[in-house]
Amino acid sequence: xxxxxxxxxxxxxxxxxxxxxxxxxxxxxxxxxxxxxxxxxxxxxxxxxxxxxxxxxxxxxxxxxxxxxxxxxxxxxxxxxxxxxxxxxxxxxxxxxxxxxxxxxxxxxxxxxxxxxxxxxxxxxxxxxxxxxxxxxxxxxxxxxxxxxxx
Amino acid sequence: xxxxxxxxxxxxxxxxxxxxxxxxxxxxxxxxxxxxxxxxxxxxxxxxxxxxxxxxxxxxxxxxxxxxxxxxxxxxxxxxxxxxx
Numbered sequence: 639x640x641x642x643x644x645x646x647x648x649x650x651x652x653x654x655x656x657x658x659x660x661x662x663x664x665x666x667x668x669x670x671x672x673x674x675x676x677x678x679x680x681x682x683x684x685x686x687x688x689x690x691x692x693x694x695x696x697x698x699x700x701x702x703x704x705x706x707x708x709x710x711x712x713x714x715x716x717x718x719x720x721x722x723x724x725x726x727x728x729x730x731x732x733x734x735x736x737x738x739x740x741x742x743x744x745x746x747x748x749x750x751x752x753x754x755x756x757x758x759x760x761x762x763x764x765x766x767x768x769x770x771x772x773x774x775x776x777x778x779x780x781x782x783x784x785x786x787x788x789x
Numbered sequence: 790x791x792x793x794x795x796x797x798x799x800x801x802x803x804x805x806x807x808x809x810x811x812x813x814x815x816x817x818x819x820x821x822x823x824x825x826x827x828x829x830x831x832x833x834x835x836x837x838x839x840x841x842x843x844x845x846x847x848x849x850x851x852x853x854x855x856x857x858x859x860x861x862x863x864x865x866x867x868x869x870x871x872x873x874x
Contacts, residue, residue, distance in 0.1 A: 677845075694859050730827065744847040746846055747855060759844075775836075
């Protein structure tokens with residue numbers, strides 16, 4: 639980046655999602671090196687939020703509009719939620735001591751408004767590196783479609 | 790597709806730094822050992838595909854009721870309650 643570009647006001651990007659249009663900064667872009675299963679070619683995402691969507695946020699693909707997810711902190715769904723990151727995943731996210739990772743579980747709303755949360759394969763972001771990945775574990779006590787109750 | 794015959798303790802090398810070694814051959818399965826660089830993700834195909842199907846399903850699920858569901862959850866759990874952050 640040229641020194642001149644540094645002097646300009648930070649540009650914002652309009653993020654069009656299935657849940658509305660949001661504004662984000664290029665600094666908000668999370669890089670997912672291998673993409674997400676089912677959407678391998680999309681490597682850049684942003685996490686956007688609004689008071690109306692709280693406690694959800696939206697994880698939106700930038701390279702491809704189709705990966706547009708409603709997400710929630712899995713610990714709001716299962717209070718004792720715990721998934722251990724493998725050493726390989728920790729390396730991929732460049733996790734250092736003191737890093738606080740962001741955990742996101744994908745929400746699916748059915749046509750009858752029944753909703754489920756994927757607690758088995760959470761998305762983990764290291765905000766210090768703006769790097770993310772989806773946990774793909776061979777065995778997990780959590781369900782791919784954990785019912786989301788309003789309690 | 791390339792097809793090889795490998796015996797126990799024999800391996801296949803793919804590119805620079807990926808090795809697949811036959812550890813044990815049983816009646817109903819073959820145990821493989823895989824060595825790959827840290828930036829190469831290795832997954833069981835059926836697990837990867839199940840998560841891919843769940844992701845596509847979540848991305849295609851309806852968005853219309855998201856705000857209503859969010860409001861419902863806020864009513865049940867006041868802001869901050871239960872959040873470990």
